[in-house]
Amino acid sequence: MVDLEQYLPILIFLFIAVGLSALFVFLPMGVSRLTGAHKPNAEKNSEYECGFPAFEDSRSQFDVKFYLVAISFLLFDLEASFLFPWAVSLQFTGWEGWIGMMIFLGILAVGLAYEWKMGALDWE
Incomplete structure (x- = not known):
């Protein structure tokens, strides 16, 4: 027969964790409703992620410079992540x-010089 009293601390921990999680999620929402911070207007509902207003026609042209810079950042950031394991294993790999x-x-x-020369890093 399994002694269920051993699981009581785990159950208490789970109840506390769920309670704190719910508190951290719903308390700020409730406080903002009560204090009047939730008053949407045109400025608050404006675009903030991509920098240009949404367009109606899906075939309209828009500047892709933001996406080029973001992709370049991701590429160089990912490639720079190879430096740490290399530095750690350098004593084994040698020359x-x-x-x-x-x-x-x-x-x-x-690649960076090419991007710079082609103007991919220039922001207008």
Whole structure:
């Protein structure tokens, strides 16, 4: 027979965790309703993520510069994440690992110079 008293601390912990989670979610919403902070107007409902108003026609042209910069950031950020494991394992990889990473960083530098030259990083 299983002694269920062993699970009482876990059950208490779960009740406290669910209660605090609900408190952190619903308390700010309730306070904002009571204090009058929830008064939508045209300024609050304006676009804030992409920087341009929504368009009606799906075939209309818009500037993709924001997306190019975001994709470039993601690419270079992801590639920079390879530097930490390389630095940690450099004592095992030796000169071959160091030369390989210098080639990798050279390719990144050429890519960055190309983006810079083509004007992908210029914001107008």
